[in-house]
Amino acid sequence: MADKLNYKGHDDFSAKAITDKHGRLSLRLTSPEFADGTEMPWSVSAANENRLPTLNIHDTPEATVSLTLVLEDLSSPLGIVTHWLAWNLPPQITHIDALHFPKEAIVGISTFGKIGYMGPIPPEGTHTYRFIVHALDCELSLPSGAPRSAFDAAVAGHIIDRAELRGILQRA
DSSP states (O other), X not given: OOOOOOOOXXXXXXXXOOBOTTOOBOOEEEOSSOOTTEEOOGGGSTTTTOOOOOEEEEOOOTTOOEEEEEEEESSOTTSSEEEEEEXXXXXXXXXXXXXXXXXXXEEOBOTTSOBSOOOOOOSSXXXXXXXXXXXXSSOOOOOTTOOHXXXXXXXTTTEEEEEEEEEEEEEO
């Protein structure tokens, strides 16, 4: 089993993928709709269809008990803004989209005070959005609607692995 990652807070993620002690690529997050660091389709924006893009989770560590997903805006003038939090996703899940989301997953509250998915919505200019998946060694005991601060406290010390996927949206 890979060592647990040091977790210092939601603004501390920088590595896109790590390797385990045998040098193998670990947890990965991809989308068939956009490559890492490229423009996302406008249909995922809250100003359009507000739909969750297709996300594919690869190489989940065997020791994983549950997964989490986070969507945040890294370019907001307010600082990092949480658009969506979900936890207790089953570790065997490899594909998530607007029509295929696990019923056992629990969803938290966004920075905007909404429970549920709130897609990217850049007020102006170009914004970078980050999807993060965490592999955890436990399920979280958080109720639906829990805020980011409670989520961050609950995952601390339980992250086995993590991966991210960044996408860009621009409003003229």
